[in-house]
Amino acid sequence: MDLAATISEGTNGVSDAGDDPTPRQKAVLDAALALIVDPKAALTMSSLARAASCSKESLYKWFGDRDGLLTATVQWQAAKVRGMPVRREELGRDRLEASLERFAADWLTVLSGETSVALNRLAIGDAAGGGGRNLGRIVLQNGPVAMGRRLTPLLELGREAGLLAFDDAGEAFRDFFGLVVRDVQIRLLLGDRIDLSPSDIRVGAARATRQFLVLYGAGQRPDGPQSANPDFASIGKE
Amino acid sequence: MDLAATISEGTNGVSDAGDDPTPRQKAVLDAALALIVDPKAALTMSSLARAASCSKESLYKWFGDRDGLLTATVQWQAAKVRGMPVRREELGRDRLEASLERFAADWLTVLSGETSVALNRLAIGDAAGGGGRNLGRIVLQNGPVAMGRRLTPLLELGREAGLLAFDDAGEAFRDFFGLVVRDVQIRLLLGDRIDLSPSDIRVGAARATRQFLVLYGAGQRPDGPQSANPDFASIGKE
DNA sequence: TCAGTACCGTACCGTACGTTACGGCTGCGG
DNA sequence: CCGCAGCCGTAACGTACGGTACGGTACTGA
Numbered sequence: 300m301d302l303a304a305t306i307s308e309g310t311n312g313v314s315d316a317g318d319d320p321t322p323r324q325k326a327v328l329d330a331a332l333a334l335i336v337d338p339k340a341a342l343t344m345s346s347l348a349r350a351a352s353c354s355k356e357s358l359y360k361w362f363g364d365r366d367g368l369l370t371a372t373v374q375w376q377a378a379k380v381r382g383m384p385v386r387r388e389e390l391g392r393d394r395l396e397a398s399l400e401r402f403a404a405d406w407l408t409v410l411s412g413e414t415s416v417a418l419n420r421l422a423i424g425d426a427a428g429g430g431g432r433n434l435g436r437i438v439l440q441n442g443p444v445a446m447g448r449r450l451t452p453l454l455e456l457g458r459e460a461g462l463l464a465f466d467d468a469g470e471a472f473r474d475f476f477g478l479v480v481r482d483v484q485i486r487l488l489l490g491d492r493i494d495l496s497p498s499d500i501r502v503g504a505a506r507a508t509r510q511f512l513v514l515y516g517a518g519q520r521p522d523g524p525q526s527a528n529p530d531f532a533s534i535g536k537e
Numbered sequence: 538m539d540l541a542a543t544i545s546e547g548t549n550g551v552s553d554a555g556d557d558p559t560p561r562q563k564a565v566l567d568a569a570l571a572l573i574v575d576p577k578a579a580l581t582m583s584s585l586a587r588a589a590s591c592s593k594e595s596l597y598k599w600f601g602d603r604d605g606l607l608t609a610t611v612q613w614q615a616a617k618v619r620g621m622p623v624r625r626e627e628l629g630r631d632r633l634e635a636s637l638e639r640f641a642a643d644w645l646t647v648l649s650g651e652t653s654v655a656l657n658r659l660a661i662g663d664a665a666g667g668g669g670r671n672l673g674r675i676v677l678q679n680g681p682v683a684m685g686r687r688l689t690p691l692l693e694l695g696r697e698a699g700l701l702a703f704d705d706a707g708e709a710f711r712d713f714f715g716l717v718v719r720d721v722q723i724r725l726l727l728g729d730r731i732d733l734s735p736s737d738i739r740v741g742a743a744r745a746t747r748q749f750l751v752l753y754g755a756g757q758r759p760d761g762p763q764s765a766n767p768d769f770a771s772i773g774k775e
Numbered sequence: 776t777c778a779g780t781a782c783c784g785t786a787c788c789g790t791a792c793g794t795t796a797c798g799g800c801t802g803c804g805g
Numbered sequence: 806c807c808g809c810a811g812c813c814g815t816a817a818c819g820t821a822c823g824g825t826a827c828g829g830t831a832c833t834g835a
Contacts, residue, residue, distance in 0.1 A: 323782095338667020343822060354783045355824080365823065417665070419727075424662040426728030427655070428576070435728035442727075443720045474748065477715035482681045484723060489657075489680075490664030490673035510712065510752050561812095581792060592813045593794080603793065 320375065324361055327351040328375040331368065336417045344368075366432055369421065373434055376418060377441035380409060395457045396508055402453070403479045403504035406446055410480065411495045416487050423488070447472045464517035471515055478507040558613065562599055565589040566613040569606065574655045582606075604670055607659065611672055614656060615679035618647065633695050634746055640691070641717045641742035644684055648718065649733045654725050661726070685710045702755035709753055716745040 320328060330351035334342040344365060348355045362368040390398065409415055419438060426435035450472050457463035465471040487493055558566060568589035572580040582603060586593045600606040628636065647653055657676060664673035688710050695701035703709040725731055 338665075341666075344824075345822070348784090352783080354785085356784095356826085357782060359824070360781090419723075420661050420665045422728075423658050423726045424665065426726065427658045427662065428579075439724060439727045439729055443724065473719045474716065477717075477719035478712065479715075480720075481711045481715035482718075485657075486677060486681060488661045488664065488726075489677045490660075491677055514748055514751060579792095582794080583792075586814085590813080592815085594796085594814095595812060597794070598811090 331372045373437050400504045400508040407500045475511050569610045611675050637746040638742045645738045701753050713749050
C-alpha cells in the first residue's frame with residue numbers, strides 16, 4: 300500500500316511516478332500490458348496473477364488496488380515511449396520539412412500501434428465513470444499534450460528562422476495534429492480495421508507536412524491572401 | 538427474442554434496423570440513453586428497468602440480451618441525429634464557404650455533445666473486446682462515414698463548379714475532418730474538460746473552412762506552387 | 776538453528792450484475 | 806364470467822471479479 304499511495308495521488312495527481320518499479324514489477328506491468336492489448340483476454344487481478352506468475356497478494360501489496368495497477372501500467376508504458384527528442388540543428392526549409400515529416404510519421408506509427416489503441420480504449424473507458432480516475436489525464440498528458448510539448452519548440456524555431464508564420468504556436472500545433480491524425484485514431488478506437496503500412500504512414504506524413512507548410516509557411520508566397528492568420532479563441536486549457 | 542434476432546444480426550450486420558421500436562420501447566431507449574450519458578450512473582439491466590419503470594422480463598423480451606439493448610440504443614440515437622441534408626442550391630464561392638462552415642459547426646456541435654461523447658465511449662469500450670459486437674461499426678457508420686456521405690456531394694459540386702480542385706473526394710473530406718475536429722474529440726473522450734462555447738464552435742468552423750479552401754480552393758491562386766495535389770494511397774477502406 | 780521477510784499458490788468472502796422465474800395486475804376477445 | 810396475453814415488480818440463481826486470508830517455500834542475517 301506504500302507504492303500505491305504515492306502512485307495513485309500526489310501533489311498534482313498526474314505525472315508523479317513515485318518509486319520506480321522493481322524489475323519484478325516491471326515484468327508484471329509488461330504482462331498487464333500484454334493482457335490489455337490481447338483482444339480475447341481481459342485484465343483481471345486473477346488473470347494477471349496467473350499470467351505474471353505472481354500472487355494476487357503481491358499485486359495488492361505493490362499497487363494497492365486495481366486502480367493503482369492500471370495507473371502504474373499506463374505510466375510504465377508512457378515511460379517506455381518517451382524519447383526521440385528533436386535536435387535543434389540549424390534548420391533551413393528542407394530541414395524543417397524533414398523534421399515535421401519525421402515527427403508526423405513517428406506519431407502515426409505510435410498512434411496506430413495496438414498498444415496505443417488498447418491503452419487509449421482503457422483510459423476512455425475509465426473516463427466514462429465520471430467519478431474521476433486519472434487514467435484519462437495520464438494518457439492525455441502522454442498523448443496530444445506530449446506531442447505538443449515536443450513539437451512546439453520546433454515550430455518556434457521555424458518562426459524565428461522566418462520559415463513559419465503564426466500567432467499562437469498551440470493553434471498551429473493543433474492544426475498539424477488534425478492534418479496528421481485526421482480520422483485515423485477514432486476509427487481505430489472504434490474497431491475499424493486499418494492496415495496502415497509503413498509506406499502509408501510515410502505518404503500520409505508527407506501530405507500532412509506539405510499541407511501544414513501551405514497553411515503556415517512564410518518563406519514563400521508572402522503576399523498570399525490568406526496564408527496564416529489563426530487568431531481565434533483557444534479551445535480547452537490543457 | 539424476436540426483435541433482438543433481427544437487430545443483432547442481419548445480411549450485412551450493420552445498418553439493418555429490424556422492426557421499429559414501439560413508443561413504449563422508444564421511451565425505454567431514451568431512458569437507456571439518459572443512463573449512458575449520466576456520469577454517475579451505470580447502465581445495468583436493473584437500473585434501466587427501474588429508471589424506465591418496466592420489468593426486466595420486458596427488456597429481455599424486447600431486446601434479447603444486454604447486447605441487443607445496447608445495439609438498439611445506439612441505433613435509436615443514430616436515427617434521431619439524421620437529418621440536415623445539404624440542399625444543392627446553385628453555389629458560388631461564398632455559398633460553398635457558408636455551406637462548409639455550417640457543416641463544420643454542426644459537426645462540432647454534435648461531436649462535443651455529451652450524448653455523442655458517451656456513445657462513442659460505449660462503442661469504443663465495446664470494440665475493446667475483440668470478439669466483435671457491432672457497436673463500433675454502427676457508431677462509425679453514423680459518425681465519420683455519415684459525415685463523409687453528406688459532405689462528399691457538396692465537394693463534388695464544388696469541383697464541378699470549378700471552385701475546388703482535388704483528385705479524391707474521400708481524401709479531401711478526411712483533410713476537412715482533421716481540420717475541423719483536430720484533437721477535440723480524443724480529448725473529450727479522455728475526459729478533458731472543454732467548454733467549447735457556441736462562439737468557439739463558430740470560430741473554429743470558420744477557421745477550418747478557411748484553411749480547407751486554402752488547401753483545396755481552385756478559384757483563386759491558380760498558379761500556387763502547391764495548392765492541391767492530394768495524390769496518395771488511401772488509408773482504410775471505410 | 777531460528778526469526779524475519781518476501782513471495783507464490785490457492786481457497787475464501789462479499790458484491791455486482793446478467794439472466795431467469797414467479798406472482799399479481801390490467802385489458803380484451805369470446 | 807373466463808381465459809389469456811402483455812406487462813410490472815421482485816425474488817432468486819449463477820457467475821465473474823475485486824479484495825483478503827492463510828499455508829507453504831526460499832532466502833537472509835544473527
